[in-house]
Amino acid sequence: MRNHYDQADVKRVIDDLAAKVAQAFDPREPMNIVGIRTRGETIAQRLTRMLQARGFARIGRGILDITLYRDDLSEIGPTPIAGPTEIDIPLDGIPLLLVDDVLFTGRSVRSALNALVDFGRPSVIRLGVLVDRGGRELPIAADYVGIVLPHVPADVRVNVRLAEVDGVDEIVVEPKA
């Protein structure tokens, strides 16, 4: 299995993800794209631009911080910094695409779903992720996946780095720091 995906790979993966999303939604209808802080939000930004280029004109945008909804705070190391959630758009009755970088245990997505219902009732919620690395601990699956990395051992990390946040686009499979 490859351990490193560079900028060109990342571009291909995001393009792929955008194509799958574009096929599944109607460009004439409103839709909301909500990214999970931090890198899910960056991917959501890029997806939004790519969908707009494909004629999606009615995209509402939001940012979700799930820190306060987590059930695994003690297991993820140092006290995570909770940031503000920014959902100033109406969610009721509109399809919503939830975006994250890596889908692993499914616990982040579970937290995000709990958080979202406090803001409204979308007509459907779909999940798009850049990387699905397996290892689910909850009955959760992504609807649109950029790349699947099967058989990554649980003690190995899959780190997505993005230029806007990390200065570089790459996906790295590496031992836990």
Add this chain to the structure above:
Amino acid sequence: MANKSAFRWKRKHLLALEDLTVDEIMHVLSQADAFKEVSTRSVKKVPALRGKVLVNCFFEDSTRTRTSFALAASRLSADVVDFSEKTSSTSKGETLIDTARNIEAMGVDIFVLRHPAAGAAETLSRHVKCSVVNAGDGAHEHPTQGLLDLYTMRERFGKVAGLKVAIVGDIVNSRVARSNIWALTKLGAEVILVGPPTLLPKTFEKLGVKVIHDFDSVIGQVDVINMLRVQFERIKSSQFPTVREFTRFFGLTAERFVRCKKDVFIMHPGPMNRGIEISSAIADGPQSGILTQVANGLAVRMAVLYLVTQAQ
């Protein structure tokens, strides 16, 4: 996020701002931003402290602080138990530590303590396993008030460093003043204490602040005026001549207000003695941050409760 691993909050208790580093203070303030957002939602509740129990232990009267802690806890989904001295066994002679240990035995995660004795929260923290948050101990400190004042100033001016802040009135009896002094000086603000010599001894200069007995000599220079409540219940008669004389020399009156900087920010920790330390028109006017302080207090206390619980 780069700062995610750079800083780790380790304090199980919040006892005094004197103990906190600049990084710790800034961490509370940035966490408070996230919690402020929660209060703007239609569902004003997050599950962060679900299943935790907070006891509000107040041995002195309080409206704002007690309500603020209770509301902060319930917005974090914690359960709140109210404990008040007057209806409790402390009136039968039980000591603070015994009372606290008995309550703790029922499964408590956070004690919020207000007590007339300086050091009460620190003492309690050495005798219980749960977190202790100081909600005011005598004339010593009121750390969450200091933090919310700081948060409010930072929100208004975008920064704290370099601000000139006057704290005016009954300094010697004020725990709010002490917490403000520690926090503001650590963050690089210039603190000017103003009050009569009986309520503001020169020894405060040791804390790295200016001590001034003539309000009018500094009023035009300061960015923030934090008016303290005249604490009639604590003042000895020899410290305080008459209310009228105090108002004349140290009250924030309309005549004084016109000599302030145009963008001066007026603060008061409450409860106010209207017409004594501050005129009603100023307290309710456009430059008053008094109700903003109360609103921010909720966010800051949510941040504090969240952080001390994570450090357990």
